[in-house]
Amino acid sequence: MNEIVIPDSIRCELAGKGGITAIMELLPDNQTIENIVSVARALSDPVRIRVLFALFMQPMCVCLLVAMTGYAYSKMSYHLSVLKESDLVCSRQKGNYLIYYPTDLGRKVVEEIEGW
């Protein structure tokens, strides 16, 4: 792989870093990449961003989220499941209600993405 033609400046810099092989070895492993992608996917919808920020401020049952946003229950439930599968939120039962709240990761992520 080192015999391809590229600009000298890059060939130099690359050599100083151990070549393309060294770069490839330093890339995150597949499991790490899948985790990042799963969280990023969960964040890539405005509905879910709003829900995540709202839960960050205040744990809520689904009916409150539904009242707040005007979305159908099934829609809200779908988006909550996406957030849950990527470990950004979790839920506890309170009588008849399911109360959703952010995980530690969810809180960390909310604080980070505010600065994007």
Added chain:
Amino acid sequence: MNEIVIPDSIRCELAGKGGITAIMELLPDNQTIENIVSVARALSDPVRIRVLFALFMQPMCVCLLVAMTGYAYSKMSYHLSVLKESDLVCSRQKGNYLIYYPTDLGRKVVEEIEGW
């Protein structure tokens, strides 16, 4: 909106924070949400995560990225355009080559998502 039935604990906590209206007013505005979503979408594909991390370690021309990953040029080009549109990478021309490298935002994001 305050006459819906929710668990007492939540009604209390919520009242202490100014009610649902106060929460809604503290949500990020639409522009901020669109920015977050755009960056998150760019991060929500394993190809682009690998490319972003590689460029973080070393600016590269497209041909090097293609050699490194084994993807077709058109595919790489598509993914680079997604990263570029969300302002995570940019490029400069070097003779015949286009050299891609992360923006400030791109570098910041790489450092953050390593911890996800």
Added chain:
DNA sequence: TTGTGGTTTCAAAAAGATTTGAAATAACTT
């Protein structure tokens, strides 16, 4: 100016995500 190599653009096909409303669950109340 013609050719060559690096890169992007395009359109069609394939794959994946979201929305919808209806039906199913699950926990409580009577």
Added chain:
DNA sequence: AAGTTATTTCAAATCTTTTTGAAACCACAA
């Protein structure tokens, strides 16, 4: 047990993103 309320699940329809290969574009060299 039967009814009520909160929530999830399901399947179909719709919408968006990704992949593919071919063609176009652009900078440089002969």
